[in-house]
Amino acid sequence: MVRIAIVPGDGIGREVIPVAWNIISSLHPEFESFEVEVGYARWQRTGISCTDEDISVMKEADAILFGAVTTPPDSCYSSVILRIRHALDLYANLRPVKGDDFDIMIVRENSEGLYSGIEWREKDRACTVRVVSVEGSRRIARCASHLAKARGCLLTIGNKANVIKSDVLFREICCEEASRAGIPFEACFIDSLALDILQHPKRYGVIVTTNIFGDILSDVAGYLVGGLGMLPSANIGDQHALFEPVHGSAPDIAGQGRANPIAAIRSGAMLLTHLGFKEDAELIEDAIRSVCQSGIRTPDLGGSASTGSFGEAIRSALGC
Structure with a gap:
């Protein structure tokens, strides 16, 4: 049953x-x-x-x-x-965005990042710890690599490694796993990626990124299909x-x-x-x-x- x-x-x-x-x-x-x-x-x-x-x-x-x-x-x-x-x-949040001539799967790390839940308030500030672990990065990278291999498509690694050191780790592990899976991959800075996905959606297949970036990017991509009321997701x-x-x-x-x-x-x-x-x-x-x-x-x-x-x-x- x-x-x-x-x-x-x-x-x-x-x-x-x-x-x-x-x-x-x-x-x-x-x-x-x-x-x-x-x-x-x-x-x-x-x-x-x-x-x-x-x-x-x-x-x-x-x-x-x-x-x-x-x-x-x-x-x-x-x-x-x-x-x-x-x-x-x-740990894996799968957010498909599909139109007549494009089929994108945004794979969002779902268990850590800025949504780690490690937060506190002080007198003159509020603090949130951004957690990017080896284990968390590796398992989401493997999930995304598996999907990209099954689809026969490019894996895009969304990151901000030019500014955020924890994203250097995330990018390195995703590149390692993609290489191990034998699939084509690229690393893109998340801000330029958010623009390019709207301008050239057909060039993307599977995109993997960290928690908050995946949340934002999938909402941005909702523009391509008529808004958030059209977008499903799976938490796996x-x-x-x-x-x-x-x-x-x-x-x-x-x-x-x-x-x-x-x-x-x-x-x-x-x-x-x-x-x-x-x-x-x-x-x-x-x-x-x-x-x-x-x-x-x-x-x-x-x-x-x-x-x-x-x-x-x-x-x-x-x-x-």
């Missing part, structure tokens, strides 16, 4: 994740699901955003479908998604996997039925691929393309469809 943990989270996560799950469960009614409540709304109500028990329950799932969580500027509140990533050791570890849209909880439009569920639906398709149902994932992508081409689109894409009605159009296109 395949068991999926459904974690809607906050804001529009509570609107787009049910749409994505309805599509998955229509294709696979044999899947068992259970919901886990975490996030800011729970913290406001109970003073607790995520417990050790929640983490333990998620670890029991074959995969996790995650929405979005709000992280307020409150020193008493810790990021829920960072806690989950660390607890489940989800050796034992666990979590799938989530790249966008946040968007409290400004939450509850209005205007959220674009495509990123969540595509995250569900990545979940299916991870579980071995690649053909179903391809059917979902075909359905998204067909529905959008028919003129059914959410407001962010220039249409008037609601979150729910767009989901129903996808199910109809799938024959569910």
